Amino acid sequence: MMLIDCPWCGPRNETEYGYGGEAHVAYPADPSALNDNEWAKFLFYRKNPKGLFAERWVHAAGCRRWFNAVRDTVTYEFKATYKPGETQPIKTTNAPPTNASAPGGTK
């Protein structure tokens, strides 16, 4: 059993959570301008680093909220969890863009 620290509910069992893939994948500013290759890369291409990785998780059986987590892909250890829009407590290679106030999927 592994405990994951929900930013709203505190530590809960991992079985209450769902995984949502890589975090901070920005929605294209002008989706219609993308060609098929660029669109496919936005939809399907994700980083797969060894070590710290920012991911989206959902507390599905609890408060049903999405949040971000920094997890070590080698040890599975959760280093930090943070609410959407909050600054990353630990830097990862897939960090959110600096202009995070921009509308769209930057959160």
Next chain:
Amino acid sequence: MAEQVLNDISTLRTSPLAHLQSALEQGSVSGERGVKVREIAFTTQIGVRAEPGSAAHAAIAAELGIALPEGVGSVCGTTDGIAVLWLGPDEFLAVAPEGTEMADRLVRALGDEPGQVVDLSANRSVIELSGPSARAVLEKGCPADLHPRSLATGSAITTTLGPVPLLLWKTGEETFRLLPRASFADYTARWLLDGMLEFASAPID
């Protein structure tokens, strides 16, 4: 031929655990290791969504006469009157005995403000588990920490029991209310009866 007129439609109602009522009574155990289970049927439950700090949040709290809970686990109001449970940062569940007309009042209080008031009365059924062994029964299948230092009397959390997602509301030292979806009520009750079975006989050392 005379037309039959039904004046009181509530006589047609059947609660989700009506068919198990005698099984729940027979499965309840009294004594030192006792644990009792019963259904609390036909409660009024209103789903409320309002951002804390917004006008909608204040209006609903004012209409209820109860401050809305602020964080995980917290419950405002009284167990047998109107209680408001925290489900999420902007999501609450008001639970009350039937006949409060709460839904209409809250819809009027919300007005045109951004937010949501929905009558969810039939969505969740209420099962009450009480007795010295109640916590031991729940700990067989609930991943949350049910020790009093972690789950205080008068708090409620969203968690799972076995495979069933439910609201776990600790209303007394040894009393828990479980609110699974109505379609899971039958399974949850049978799961509890199975978990309670061992407490009917003397402990094996």
